[in-house]
Structures are given as C-alpha cells and as structure tokens.
Amino acid sequence: MSDAAWWRTGAVYQIYPRSFQDSTGNGIGDLPGLRSRLDWVEQLGVSAVWLSPVHPSPQADFGYDVADYCDVDPIFGSLADMDQLIHDCHARGLKVVLDGVFNHTSDQHAWFTASRADKTNAKRDWYIWRDTVPNNWKSTFGGTAWTQDPATGSYYLHSFLPAQPDLNWRNPDVVDAVLDVLRFWFERGVDGFRLDVFNSYLKHPDLPSNPRRWHPGALAYGYVGQHHIHDRDQSDLPEVLGRMRAVADEFGAVLIGETLDEKFRYDRAADFVGDDQLHMAFHFALLHSRWTAKKLATAIRSQLNALPKDGWPTWVLSNHDFQRHPTRWGGGDERAKAAAVIALTLPGTPFLYYGEELGMAEGRLKRADIVDPPGIRFWPVFKGRDGARTPMQWTSEGAFTTGIPWLPLNPDTPWRHAEATANPLSIVHTYRALLALRRNNEALRSGATIWPDTDHADVLSWQRVVASERVRVLVNTVDRSVLVPGEAGTQVLWSTAAVTDVREPLAPNEGRVVRV
Numbered sequence: 001m002s003d004a005a006w007w008r009t010g011a012v013y014q015i016y017p018r019s020f021q022d023s024t025g026n027g028i029g030d031l032p033g034l035r036s037r038l039d040w041v042e043q044l045g046v047s048a049v050w051l052s053p054v055h056p057s058p059q060a061d062f063g064y065d066v067a068d069y070c071d072v073d074p075i076f077g078s079l080a081d082m083d084q085l086i087h088d089c090h091a092r093g094l095k096v097v098l099d100g101v102f103n104h105t106s107d108q109h110a111w112f113t114a115s116r117a118d119k120t121n122a123k124r125d126w127y128i129w130r131d132t133v134p135n136n137w138k139s140t141f142g143g144t145a146w147t148q149d150p151a152t153g154s155y156y157l158h159s160f161l162p163a164q165p166d167l168n169w170r171n172p173d174v175v176d177a178v179l180d181v182l183r184f185w186f187e188r189g190v191d192g193f194r195l196d197v198f199n200s201y202l203k204h205p206d207l208p209s210n211p212r213r214w215h216p217g218a219l220a221y222g223y224v225g226q227h228h229i230h231d232r233d234q235s236d237l238p239e240v241l242g243r244m245r246a247v248a249d250e251f252g253a254v255l256i257g258e259t260l261d262e263k264f265r266y267d268r269a270a271d272f273v274g275d276d277q278l279h280m281a282f283h284f285a286l287l288h289s290r291w292t293a294k295k296l297a298t299a300i301r302s303q304l305n306a307l308p309k310d311g312w313p314t315w316v317l318s319n320h321d322f323q324r325h326p327t328r329w330g331g332g333d334e335r336a337k338a339a340a341v342i343a344l345t346l347p348g349t350p351f352l353y354y355g356e357e358l359g360m361a362e363g364r365l366k367r368a369d370i371v372d373p374p375g376i377r378f379w380p381v382f383k384g385r386d387g388a389r390t391p392m393q394w395t396s397e398g399a400f401t402t403g404i405p406w407l408p409l410n411p412d413t414p415w416r417h418a419e420a421t422a423n424p425l426s427i428v429h430t431y432r433a434l435l436a437l438r439r440n441n442e443a444l445r446s447g448a449t450i451w452p453d454t455d456h457a458d459v460l461s462w463q464r465v466v467a468s469e470r471v472r473v474l475v476n477t478v479d480r481s482v483l484v485p486g487e488a489g490t491q492v493l494w495s496t497a498a499v500t501d502v503r504e505p506l507a508p509n510e511g512r513v514v515r516v
C-alpha cells in the first residue's frame with residue numbers, strides 16, 4: 001500500500017446532502033444543489049467528499065434507512081444526477097465516498113417486504129427472525145431491539161428503529177448482495193464507502209443475552225446498561241470485511257468503518273483495520289474529549305496506541321450524530337481554529353464536517369423543530385441530532401434554499417457565512433492554509449510522529465519528521481498566552497493568531513505549526 005494513497009494524504013469533507021444546498025425550493029438539499037457548491041469544496045483543498053445517504057428511503061432515520069441501495073431518492077435527484085456529480089467531482093480532482101448502510105435496511109426495502117411476508121420465502125433468512133424474544137438486546141435508539149411483526153407473529157431484530165430491520169450477515173446470500181451493491185457503485189466511479197456501524201454486522205450465532213453493565217443512565221436508556229459482547233464486534237467479522245476489501249481492492253476504492261461503541265472508547269475498531277480489512281475505522285475519542293491538554297492528549301494517544309502497524313488514524317471533530325465542536329468545547333473562533341490544527345496536523349486522515357470550516361455551532365432548536373427520532377423520544381434529556389444538521393450558511397441570508405428550510409438556519413448566519421471569509425484570521429482561512437500546507441509538506445503528510453513533544457500542562461505538542469524536514473505543532477488549550485520551553489523553531493509555517501516570530505509566546509488558544 002503506497003503512502004501516497006489519496007486517502008492517507010488528503011482530507012475528507014462530509015456533506016449531509018439534506019442540509020448543503022437546495023436547488024428546488026422545497027427546503028431540502030439535493031444533488032444538483034450540492035453540485036453547484038463544488039467550487040467551495042475544491043477551494044477548501046480537501047481530497048474527497050463523503051455524502052451521507054441519498055438512496056431511496058422513507059427517511060425514518062433521514063436516509064440511514066435505505067429502501068434501495070442502487071438508486072437515488074427523488075428528494076435528492078436521480079441516478080443521472082449522481083453520475084453527473086461523480087463526473088464533476090472527478091474533473092476537479094475530488095474523490096467521492098458514499099455512505100453504505102448495510103447493517104440494516106429500511107422496512108420498506110423489497111428484501112424485507114419479501115422476508116416478512118411468510119416463514120418460508122426465499123428472503124426469510126435475510127433478516128433475523130425468532131418466534132419469541134430470545135435475549136435482552138436493546139435498540140441504540142431506545143427500547144427493545146425486537147419487534148413483533150403481525151404477518152407471521154415472529155419477532156425481528158433491529159439495532160436501531162423498528163423501521164430499520166437488521167440484515168442477517170450470517171446468510172452468505174446477504175454478503176453477496178452487499179458485495180454486488182459495492183460493485184454497482186464502484187463501476188459507476190465511486191471511490192469508496194463509509195460503512196455505517198460496520199462492527200454490528202455480525203451477531204453471535206446463538207443470540208445470547210448481553211451481560212449487564214452498571215450505568216447511571218441505564219434505566220432511561222437500556223442500551224448503555226449492557227456490555228455489548230454478543231450484538232457486535234464478533235471475532236469472525238474480519239472474514240466478512242476481508243471479502244468487502246477484496247472487492248474494494250479490485251477498484252482501488254477505500255473502506256472506512258464507522259464504529260459503534262457505547263463506552264466511547266473505540267479501541268476495538270483497531271481489530272478491524274489493516275491491509276486485508278478496512279482501510280480505516282473511525283476512532284471518535286476527540287468527539288467525547290473535554291477541551292484540556294491532558295484529556296485531548298489521552299484521546300489522541302488512545303487511537304495512536306491502539307492501531308496495528310497496517311492501520312491508519314482518523315480524526316473527527318464533528319459529524320452528523322454529535323454536537324458540533326464549537327458548542328461542545330466553547331472558546332469561540334480561536335479555539336475552533338486550534339481544534340483544526342489538531343485534526344489537520346496529526347498523522348492520519350481528517351474527516352471534516354460541512355460548516356466546521358465556518359465554525360458553525362450546534363443549532364439551538366425548539367422542541368417543535370426536532371425531527372430526529374431519538375431526539376423526539378428522549379427530549380429534553382437528549383435533544384437529538386438535528387442541531388448538528390442545520391443548513392450550511394452560505395451568505396448573510398443563508399442562501400441554502402429559496403423556500404422554508406427543513407431545519408431553521410443558525411441565528412449567527414448574518415455574520416457567520418461563506419462570504420464573510422476575507423479576513424485572514426477567519427476560521428476558513430486556517431482550514432485552507434493547513435490543507436494546503438499538508439499537500440505541500442512531506443513531514444505533515446507522511447512524517448513519523450514524535451509524541452508528545454512537551455509535557456506542558458496546557459499545551460499539546462508533537463513533531464512530524466521526515467529525513468528532509470522536521471515540523472513542530474503546538475496547541476495552546478487555555479485562554480491566556482503561554483511560553484513553551486524547547487526549540488522555538490526556525491520559521492512559523494502557520495499560526496492561527498497570525499504570529500510570525502517563532503520566539504513569541506503562544507497566544508490564547510493559538511495553534512502554531514513551525515519548522516524546526
């Protein structure tokens with residue numbers, strides 16, 4: 001595997017298509033709209049876009065409930081629009097990654113319609129059916145993971161909503177069908193898949209109950225009250241992933257696993273990456289870390305230490321499932337820039353979430369605005385994920401849609417938007433500069449990592465090293481300036497505070513990249 005592979009050197013930009021750009025005025029983003037905004041993506045300097053699902057879907061979980069893997073939902077456009085998007089992205093040197101939601105389908109998928117009809121049909125065993133509830137498994141979205149289906153009186157397994165029945169990955173026909181879906185898209189030019197909750201594909205064949213786990217939230221949300229040893233992370237998962245990898249390798253495509261872990265540790269994902277499994281698997285430690293140098297260092301180290309030799313790190317500050325990081329961490333725009341320095345200069349692939357380059361905050365939504373099923377179910381304890389999915393802020397008026405947006409625009413849109421980026425201290429400037437620096441600097445792209453570089457209590461620091469060059473990264477996590485001992489360096493390559501003299505103390509929340 002060449003170190004120059006695009007998925008190692010570049011960054012991936014996650015687009016939530018519903019919220020990026022509407023072209024029809026119905027308030028929902030679509031593929032033609034998205035295509036019209038590719039200038040922005042290209043100018044940012046990322047290497048790939050990853051689209052959250054756009055397949056036909058009843059939208060019970062906003063597309064993560066797929067009714068047909070080989071088509072495009074009319075709300076987003078057509079298959080021809082997708083072909084055009086792939087073509088346009090490639091013409092700009094951008095790769096296209098789709099979201100593969102293969103743990104479950106929609107209950108409206110033809111496979112499930114057939115499966116539920118009677119007990120003897122050919123698709124019956126494509127899902128997981130039992131005549132009585134066999135175990136204590138819980139749905140990630142609350143309640144039991146088993147729902148009785150009136151047609152036959154049997155229960156089917158759903159790790160998420162009842163409208164998202166789990167496929168039976170122990171049936172070889174299911175695996176073959178998924179491999180065919182991969183081929184279908186790779187043949188159309190798609191460059192990779194992000195694999196939704198891949199570590200849930202296989203369950204223990206006997207479906208035993210999970211052992212209980214003490215957790216203060218377990219009464220309200222049973223999922224956290226179990227050790228999930230039987231409903232995911234099965235030891236034979238590598239074989240299945242290996243088959244997917246073989247298909248991906250035929251096309252030079254990349255597989256990125258999304259890891260489910262109620263303990264927010266994700267180290268287990270390291271067992272499923274490498275040359276004959278996934279190229280990468282998300283390690284979401286930064287999504288759950290507090291903003292202190294110590295906690296951040298622990299989060300970063302937990303991934304670096306867990307990965308096998310042929311693994312590759314991923315860095316995620318925000319995505320469509322978690323509160324956006326400027327809200328999570330506070331600290332204003334300076335801290336948002338410092339966070340970008342972390343994600344863009346560590347060894348590994350950064351996954352950026354649309355709008356983070358503007359410092360978009362979590363939307364502050366009213367109960368009446370909430371459409372995300374877990375948000376509706378658990379409000380106000382958990383307000384759901386809609387706040388991370390509010391429309392991209394293109395202009396002072398939004399310009400996301402000419403109609404009524406499906407979620408309200410953030411109130412800071414008048415001054416936080418894609419046209420207000422001329423200021424060299426703006427957040428997007430830091431993103432563009434660091435992405436350009438990565439492209440041109442071998443140490444940042446592929447250098448070995450010396451970690452940590454200082455044990456200062458408030459400053460994160462590491463070095464990236466190749467034969468010809470040594471780069472030192474310093475991130476001041478506190479709201480006051482700090483002078484860090486050690487080599488000052490010879491040249492500031494980037495400073496989020498526009499510092500040019502290497503000897504200057506770090507400004508409050510400054511991220512600085514220096515040549516040493």
Ligand code: TEU
Pocket residue numbers: 061064065101140160196197258260320321374
């Ligand atoms: O997410 C996995 C998942 O269950 C969590 O990230 C979850 O969203 C979080 O704990 C908050 O409840 C993936 C997708 O990213 C997510 O959008 C889907 O809803 C889910 O799978 C089901 O496909």
